[in-house]
Amino acid sequence: MEIAPALLTDDGVFDAVVETEAALRTLHVRRLRLLAEVLRRGLDTDTYRRVVRADPREVKRWTTQATLFLPSTSPTGQPLPPLHPVTGAVVGELSDGHLTELARAISLRLPDGSEEILVEAARSVEPKAVRQLADRIRDRAEQDRVDEVDEPAAETGDVLHLRDLPGGRLEFFGELSAESGARFTAMLEPLSAPRPDGPRDAARRRGEAFADLIHLASRSTDVPSEAGERPHISVTIDHEALRRGVGHALLDGDRHLSAAQARRIACDATVLPVVLGGMSEVLDxxxxxxxxxxxxxxxxxxxxxxxxxxxxxxxxxxxxxxxxxxxxxxxxxxxxxxxxxxxxxxxxxxxxxxxxxxxxxxxxxxxxxxxxxxxxxxxxxxxxxxxxxxxxxx
Known part of the structure; x- marks a missing residue:
């Protein structure tokens, strides 16, 4: 007999939550297996959709999951392993949302070994975090593919589009290169941090911060600060990669840029080497x-x-x-x-x-x-x- 939630202890509530979520994951795997059998027999998928009263996009999503992560059979009746056995091995531990993000990640054609990393992440974080991790792996792989010799021609420069609006307002949109974007973000973030008396919406906070930057730039001698330091960009890079200009570097916030770009930043910036436990600075x-x-x-x-x-x-x-x-x-x-x-x-x-x-x-x-x-x-x-x-x- 099921106990009413109001009668459970605090620990009992969480135990019931864990048990319920495990049951939902089990039911979802059964749903995928039944859908796979519908497809194997060539039955009408529209009939299946009407029976379960699901949106066509849901059925398409489940079909993709079943195809990628469940075992199948050959035309001669021989059992076949899942197309992606790493995810298939833990499919019963993951939610519909996690499986959706893993299927999306597979479509991105990420480097070898990425699926193992994403599956491990999916076992401990929410689906949105899995998507963010997949995107970062993709961005890193794309950056690694950039030919350092041809990089200036391959990279889009700084672009800004302006349009006058009624009442003297101005609309703008554009795109910044990695270097300009890093500098802009380093100046914007200290001014757009949440504060008790400020707007809660992030877009409003960034808009107000951008207006502040314009005022500060007009006075030229005033600049925003963060933790007592002037706006700065921290670039983590291997010394040999910086010297040769081949490889990649990491900006604050996990944005990647090439070693050649890091060299250009270093040309007109104060280089602050990060030494973990080194002799140049007392860290402990x-x-x-x-x-x-x-x-x-x-x-x-x-x-x-x-x-x-x-x-x-x-x-x-x-x-x-x-x-x-x-x-x-x-x-x-x-x-x-x-x-x-x-x-x-x-x-x-x-x-x-x-x-x-x-x-x-x-x-x-x-x-x-x-x-x-x-x-x-x-x-x-x-x-x-x-x-x-x-x-x-x-």
Missing amino acids: LGRAKRTVSTAQRRALHARDRGCAFPGCHRPPQWCDAHHIQHWADGGSTDLDNLVLLCRTHHSLVHHSHWRVATTGGTPVFIPPRHVDPAQRPRQNLLHRPPTPTPALAA
Whole structure:
């Protein structure tokens, strides 16, 4: 006999949620198998759609999932494995939304090994994060295919279209190159950060920030600042790649550009090398200081590349440096005890049962049992490729 939700304990509610979601995933796999049988027998798919009262786009989506991820049979009746066995092996663990995003990712023709990364991500993050990760893998692959010799001809330059509107207003749209876009974003983000008395809509905040930039530029001597520093661009790149101009670099926010572009930025910029634990800057302050230094902040930007919580896409400029073991509890202000977290996930980690650790310099999050009964360690795959995570003590 099913117990009414109002009579369940707090833990019981979450246990029921986990059980219900598992049942829904099982039912979805059965739905795909039945649809695959309809297709195998050549039955009328319009009749199937009317029976299940589904939108044609839903049926098309399910058909794609069944074709890609379920076993099939040959014309002679021989069993055939799934076209994509990596996803097929865990299809019962994933939701309709996750399978939809994995099918989309396959259509992007991503590099070898991408499906394994996306499937691992799908087991711990929402479908939207899987889509973002697939897009980043695609962007990285496209950047790697750019011929460095022909790059200036291949890259679109800065373009701005203007149109006068009634009342003296101005409409504009355009496109910026990687270098210009990086500079623009570095100046815009400190001014467009959410604030209690400001607009909640991100587009309105960016619009107001852009207007502020225009006023600041007109005075030339005033520039916005962030954490006490002038607007800057952090570029993480291998020294040999920078010297030769061949390879790729990483901008804050996980935007990729070529080594040749990084060289052009370095020509008219102050180069701030990111040295993790090097001799050029003191990165580990131990118990001597609670607040994070500028040098440590740069190192965290290069290591975490944004909010380290699994599935979060927030860039490093919008994150706080969180002490894994709180400073008041004896934790040190060292890189191994620090992790970048956006305000939302900073609060979540403080007030929930999520645990954080670093393994090999990579932040790892262990969910509470009501989120994952197995408490499998998770990483944010949106900012960096996965690294092996040894079993962590419960």
